Structures are given as C-alpha cells and as structure tokens.
Amino acid sequence: MISKNIVIPSSYHQKPISADYRFNNSDNQKKPLIIFVHGFKGFKDWGVFNLMADAFANKGFVFLKLNLSHNGTxxxxxxxxxxxxxxxxxxxxxxxxxxxxxxxxxxxxxxxxLSKAIDTNQIHLMGHSRGGGLVLLKAREDERISKVVTLAAISDLTQRWPQSFLDEWREKGVQHIPNSRTGQQMPLYVQLYDDVLNNMERLSIPDSVKQMKQPLLAFHGTEDETLPVNMAHDIKSWKPETELIIYEGANHVFGAAHPWEKDELPDLFKDIVEKSSEFLR
Structure with missing residues (x-):
C-alpha cells in the first residue's frame, strides 16, 4: 500500500488544502480515482474515514480525501x-x-x-453530508468527473435556515453553532448566507442534480438525525435514474463515530464500500 500526505495550494486564497491518498500498487496498473469530501464540522481523518480509504484502495482504487481549506483544521x-x-x-x-x-x-x-497511478478518464467524486451536496454541485461544473457517490447528502443549501435565524444572523453578523463532541461554539459569519444569496444559480443542488450528466449512487439512512431521508428521495425525483440505497434504521454516519476504536469498518460502511466499488467500475 502506498500512502502519502500532500498539501495542495489554492488558486483563490492563501489557505492550503491538506489531503492524503493511498492505493495498492501491486499490479502497476492505472486505477480509477475517488476524491472524498467531508461534511460540515468534518475532516478527512474523522472516525472511519481512514479505514474506508484502505478498503477502497484494496478494491483497486486510488482514494484521496481532503480537508477543505476553511474547515477549521x-x-x-x-x-x-x-x-x-x-x-x-x-x-x-x-x-x-x-x-x-x-x-x-x-x-x-x-x-x-499520483500521476503514474491514476486513470484520469475515471475521476469520481464521493461526499458525506454537506460534502455530498458539494460533489453534486461540482459534477455539473466539471466534465472531468465520471461518476458521483453521496452519503447522507444535503439536498438544498438555500433553504436551511428559518427566517428568525436569518434575521438574527443579519443583525448580529454571526451565529454560533455548538460542536457537541468538542464543546466549541463555532462561528458562522453572515457572509456564508450572503454567498448563497449572491450565487443562487451556482449553489442550487436541485438544478445541479437535474442537469448533471454523470451516473449517481446515493446512500441514506431512515433514522438520519441531521438530514432527513426525504432529502435522498428529493434527489432521486430530480434524477430518476439515480441508484438510491436506503438503510433502514441507519443514522447520519451509518453507525460510525469519532473516535473509532475498532480496526474494522461498521457493517453499513462495509456495504457502502462494496456497492460503491461495483457502481464505480
């Protein structure tokens, strides 16, 4: 197994993007690439993500996961x-x-x-939660993407907040979101809302899903406490050929947690790896 940590410079700002990739090079063949995007308050080494990366590498993929530049890490x-x-x-x-x-x-x-390892004709995106929404948006923008997989994806970025929250946000300039795991009060400045208002066309997940040309596989759980399962059904309605897999009783992280002390994936993640590997081939 080849594994490497990298830092990718940004073309738009001064903050770097950290990432790592891994693959099994035993056959010296070029391999499909999976780029994985974490969700809100997430990061590339959360919970089971390293085990998931190993599992995909052993399935014959190059797996790259990243910390978005402004995720707070x-x-x-x-x-x-x-x-x-x-x-x-x-x-x-x-x-x-x-x-x-x-x-x-x-x-x-x-x-x-990385260049020697990947087949650039097979670049796939995978994202969890808000990262799932991002990969749906990016697929419409970038024809280099071959296929997309989402895990408990958000289906709309523009209707997330009640009006009372928005009014207070505008008045104060900031809202604080608790991180139950760390106890931190995490600021969200109102520029996030302004970005949505100023880029409605680019940031419309419904329009992106309707227009994206790539095949889509979507996973969701019926007991998702963060993003309700009806979001997955909305995505399916916008793109009827979507392969939708609903796990009865599964929560937002499909039975995982951070930290993850075990040396193997939860059963649902094992199934996600299996079904995603079949789909991406």
Missing part, C-alpha cells in the same frame, strides 16, 4: 478545529473552488506518484 492540527476564524469565514463557493484545485492537482501531473 490546520496543517499542524488536522483533526481538531483550531482555526475557528477560518471556519467562520468558510462558504460554499470557497469549498467548490477548493474542489476544483484538488481535481486540477490530480489531473495535471503535480504529483508524480
């Missing part, structure tokens, strides 16, 4: 939100631009080891 602290100012100044446009930089990096030969 730093190069020195990749698993903790040390930079809350960056977190508060994050927005969906920044994340989409980050994803473009990652795809460019993988496609243009910036990393010799």
């Amino acid at each position: 730093t190069l020195d602290s990749p698993t903790y939100h040390d930079d809350l100012e960056a977190f508060g100044n994050n927005n969906f446009s920044i994340e989409l631009n980050d994803l473009k930089d990652v795809i460019d990096y993988c496609s243009n030969g910036s990393d010799e080891t």
Whole structure:
C-alpha cells in the first residue's frame, strides 16, 4: 500500500488544502480515482474515514480525501478545529473552488506518484453530508468527473435556515453553532448566507442534480438525525435514474463515530464500500 500526505495550494486564497491518498500498487496498473469530501464540522481523518480509504484502495482504487481549506483544521492540527476564524469565514463557493484545485492537482501531473497511478478518464467524486451536496454541485461544473457517490447528502443549501435565524444572523453578523463532541461554539459569519444569496444559480443542488450528466449512487439512512431521508428521495425525483440505497434504521454516519476504536469498518460502511466499488467500475 502506498500512502502519502500532500498539501495542495489554492488558486483563490492563501489557505492550503491538506489531503492524503493511498492505493495498492501491486499490479502497476492505472486505477480509477475517488476524491472524498467531508461534511460540515468534518475532516478527512474523522472516525472511519481512514479505514474506508484502505478498503477502497484494496478494491483497486486510488482514494484521496481532503480537508477543505476553511474547515477549521490546520496543517499542524488536522483533526481538531483550531482555526475557528477560518471556519467562520468558510462558504460554499470557497469549498467548490477548493474542489476544483484538488481535481486540477490530480489531473495535471503535480504529483508524480499520483500521476503514474491514476486513470484520469475515471475521476469520481464521493461526499458525506454537506460534502455530498458539494460533489453534486461540482459534477455539473466539471466534465472531468465520471461518476458521483453521496452519503447522507444535503439536498438544498438555500433553504436551511428559518427566517428568525436569518434575521438574527443579519443583525448580529454571526451565529454560533455548538460542536457537541468538542464543546466549541463555532462561528458562522453572515457572509456564508450572503454567498448563497449572491450565487443562487451556482449553489442550487436541485438544478445541479437535474442537469448533471454523470451516473449517481446515493446512500441514506431512515433514522438520519441531521438530514432527513426525504432529502435522498428529493434527489432521486430530480434524477430518476439515480441508484438510491436506503438503510433502514441507519443514522447520519451509518453507525460510525469519532473516535473509532475498532480496526474494522461498521457493517453499513462495509456495504457502502462494496456497492460503491461495483457502481464505480
């Protein structure tokens, strides 16, 4: 197994994008690439994501996962939100631009080891939660993407907040979101809402799903406490040929947790790897 940590420069701002990739090079064949995007308050090494990356590598893929530049982690602290100012100044446009930089990096030969390993005609996107929404948006923008897989994806970025929340947000300029795991109060500056208002066309997941040309596989759980399962059914209604897999009783993280102390994936993640591998081939 070849595994490497990398730092990808941004074309749009000064903050770097940290990532890692891994693959099994025993056959010296070029392999499909999966680029994985974490969700809100997430990071690339959360919970089971390293085990998932190993599993996909053993299935014959190059698996790359990234920390979005403004997710609040730093190069020195990749698993903790040390930079809350960056977190508060994050927005969906920044994340989409980050994803473009990652795809460019993988496609243009910036990393010799990666360049020799991947088949650039098979670049796939996978995302969890908000990251699932991002990969749906990016697929419409980027014809280099072959297929898309979402895990408990958000279906709409523009209707997430009640009016009372928006009015208070505008008045104060910031809202704080508790992180139950760390106890942090994480700021969201009103520029996030302004980004949605100013980029409605680019940030419309319904329109993107209707227009995207790539095949789509979507996973969701019936007991998702964060993003209700009807979001998956909405996505299916916008793109009827979507392969939709609903897990009865599954929560937002499909039985995983952070930290994850076991040395193997939860059963649902094992199934996600199996079904995704079949789909992406």
